[in-house]
Amino acid sequence: MKKVNLYESGEFGDQSFKRLLVHDSAYFKIINFNFKAGQELPVHAHDIEGQVSLVVIEGEGEFLGKDGAAFPAKPGDVVISDIAEPHGLRAKTDLRLLVTIAPPI
């Protein structure tokens, strides 16, 4: 067993969002992204099999999708997307996001 606390380990950066690799195995990859207000993970997609979950731990913002789609992101939100489907996030306040990718890429 391994434990990480996102509030203690996850850092924020003035220049761009910060990324903490929480776990990487043959089964899934878990990454914590921390955004300061106004920072953004641009919409992106990878043409491969698999899915990604995006969990908002803290903060408010918008999930981003294809063709400029944007829908509210708030604490407790869990979004599941195919890796091949465009996805991203824009923070309106400081925001902690937990991302799980399976299979890992």
Add this chain to the structure above:
Amino acid sequence: MKKVNLYESGEFGDQSFKRLLVHDSAYFKIINFNFKAGQELPVHAHDIEGQVSLVVIEGEGEFLGKDGAAFPAKPGDVVISDIAEPHGLRAKTDLRLLVTIAPPI
């Protein structure tokens, strides 16, 4: 894309913890467990390949392991365990937990 909000959809029960299936696919299974103070997911293990992540969304308690091991659980904690390794959780306050299992079982 699919979105679920754990605070809006995840329910608590007086008799035992409640379980919300958030997502199930070929890649991973995502389940939200909600415990009232004092409720417990007993230590268990499955003799199969794969790993599970346990994320404390809200509340305080203890992660449980083999041989009676217990260590603190608080918001922002992410625990990763092999599915074959004994794991469980006991809630000291009302507690929301998000569990991701890969590959799904």
